[in-house]
Amino acid sequence: MDFSTFELHPRIEAGVRAQGYDTPTPIQAKAIPPALEGADILGLAQTGTGKTAAFALPILDYLIDGPRTRVRALVIAPTRELTHQIHTAFSALGAKTGLRSVPIYGGVNINPQIRRLQGGAEIVVACPGRLLDHLQQGTVELSDVEVFVLDEADRLFDMGFLPDIRRILTRLPENRQTLLFSATMPPDIRKLATEILFDPVMIEVDRARPAETVAHAIYPVAEEEKGEALVQLLYRSETESVLVFTRTKRRAKRVAAGLVSAGFDATCLQGNLSQRRRQEALDGFRSGKYPILVATDIAARGIDVSSISHVINYDMPDTVDAYTHRIGRTGRAARTGDAFTLVTPADASAVRAIERMMGCRLERRPLDALQSSPVNGRAAVDPVPRRSPRPRPVSRREESGTPAPRRRRRRGGQSKRDGRAGSAVHSATFAAAGRRGARSRGRPRSRSPRRLP
Numbered sequence: 411m412d413f414s415t416f417e418l419h420p421r422i423e424a425g426v427r428a429q430g431y432d433t434p435t436p437i438q439a440k441a442i443p444p445a446l447e448g449a450d451i452l453g454l455a456q457t458g459t460g461k462t463a464a465f466a467l468p469i470l471d472y473l474i475d476g477p478r479t480r481v482r483a484l485v486i487a488p489t490r491e492l493t494h495q496i497h498t499a500f501s502a503l504g505a506k507t508g509l510r511s512v513p514i515y516g517g518v519n520i521n522p523q524i525r526r527l528q529g530g531a532e533i534v535v536a537c538p539g540r541l542l543d544h545l546q547q548g549t550v551e552l553s554d555v556e557v558f559v560l561d562e563a564d565r566l567f568d569m570g571f572l573p574d575i576r577r578i579l580t581r582l583p584e585n586r587q588t589l590l591f592s593a594t595m596p597p598d599i600r601k602l603a604t605e606i607l608f609d610p611v612m613i614e615v616d617r618a619r620p621a622e623t624v625a626h627a628i629y630p631v632a633e634e635e636k637g638e639a640l641v642q643l644l645y646r647s648e649t650e651s652v653l654v655f656t657r658t659k660r661r662a663k664r665v666a667a668g669l670v671s672a673g674f675d676a677t678c679l680q681g682n683l684s685q686r687r688r689q690e691a692l693d694g695f696r697s698g699k700y701p702i703l704v705a706t707d708i709a710a711r712g713i714d715v716s717s718i719s720h721v722i723n724y725d726m727p728d729t730v731d732a733y734t735h736r737i738g739r740t741g742r743a744a745r746t747g748d749a750f751t752l753v754t755p756a757d758a759s760a761v762r763a764i765e766r767m768m769g770c771r772l773e774r775r776p777l778d779a780l781q782s783s784p785v786n787g788r789a790a791v792d793p794v795p796r797r798s799p800r801p802r803p804v805s806r807r808e809e810s811g812t813p814a815p816r817r818r819r820r821r822g823g824q825s826k827r828d829g830r831a832g833s834a835v836h837s838a839t840f841a842a843a844g845r846r847g848a849r850s851r852g853r854p855r856s857r858s859p860r861r862l863p
């Protein structure tokens with residue numbers, strides 16, 4: 411199957427080609443045809459499956475021929491990052507359509523958003539809180555909305571946005587197309603879905619299971635060994651870009667600081683940062699300036715970096731769903747990825763729950779083996795950079811124990827002795843950092859939706 415099957419408008423097909431998409435992902439193959447027909451959709455799909463284009467393409471196709479300069483499509487998403495990412499997808503896929511999308515989220519000055527809305531837009535992608543601000547100020551008008559999308563509905567619920575969503579719903583026309591996407595289907599979402607969707611087409615893709623392109627491993631450690639374990643993992647693994655998850659904002663900050671002190675180019679993304687600093691961290695991670703990003707679950711929502719090679723759970727996630735969400739950041743769109751989790755004895759029941767969800771036992775890798783592996787043995791005599799531009803990747807060949815070419819000499823020509831000291835610095839730095847840290851659509855209903863076979 412290719413995208414021509416959908417018979418999208420040629421200008422939208424051009425946008426698809428420009429993005430380099432050849433084959434529709436499973437959610438696109440399932441969702442685009444009924445969405446083009448005007449059907450409501452209930453989509454169970456995790457992040458990284460291509461669901462943004464699954465709703466963006468039918469929306470662009472519908473809007474391209476209709477009236478301009480009024481808001482005809484509204485997408486609600488839980489975080490600024492996801493909002494921005496969806497807006498970017500609309501802009502890229504619809505680059506040749508002349509349709510305009512405006513991202514709306516809090517934490518930034520409202521006036522530029524008002525100006526963009528006044529300039530005329532057909533698509534609004536919004537976080538609920540700031541959208542309500544605009545509604546109260548009368549700076550956005552939703553009475554012409556024909557397509558409404560609720561993306562990552564389970565997260566919107568988790569974050570307490572349900573009352574806001576209900577208020578927004580009162581401002582939308584009843585006759586509209588509604589598309590609801592969620593990675594999981596807890597009872598609250600099911601209830602909302604029955605209230606707001608009309609005879610929906612149900613679509614399910616890889617329900618609540620991480621992509622099969624991801625390899626999972628767990629490293630049993632004591633809590634106090636985590637810092638050193640993380641450093642070892644980063645040195646011993648062939649990484650491109652690494653997303654490290656912590657349980658709290660404070661821990662994210664502390665772990666990132668520890669990595670920086672240990673010579674890694676790491677940055678952190680957590681809810682206490684200003685919008686400018688969040689964007690800087692994200693842009694730096696995307697561009698490769700920071701190959702390591704340490705983040706909390708909520709801050710990491712909507713991170714769309716397709717080359718994430720490793721997700722490392724520094725702390726075990728709270729729920730199996732959170733594990734799925736985190737791991738969904740790697741192995742995206744048919745790339746391969748690795749998911750490592752540092753596991754303390756207190757995490758035993760969480761590990762069992764993840765294994766039940768995965769339907770298989772997670773590979774245990776003792777940290778000792780990592781430290782006494784041939785790779786590590788060589789590291790004991792090789793210099794470990796105090797400050798290298800990037801953590802040195804280890805090739806897959808090296809990981810499997812096959813002798814590898816000696817690595818190039820670091821900048822600055824540190825001595826071997828320095829290197830060993832460097833290892834000690836890692837632990838000390840982490841410990842020090844730790845101590846410091848201790849502080850319808852308007853398509854008429856009569857156009858009965860065509861079901862997929």
Ligand code: AMP
Nearest residue numbers: 431433434435457458459460461462743
């Ligand atoms: P999403 O699940 O929408 O966040 O998409 C995950 C990633 O897959 C994004 O980087 C998209 O640009 C990419 N993507 C979406 N659809 C396709 C496709 N058909 N072929 C290749 N990559 C895609």
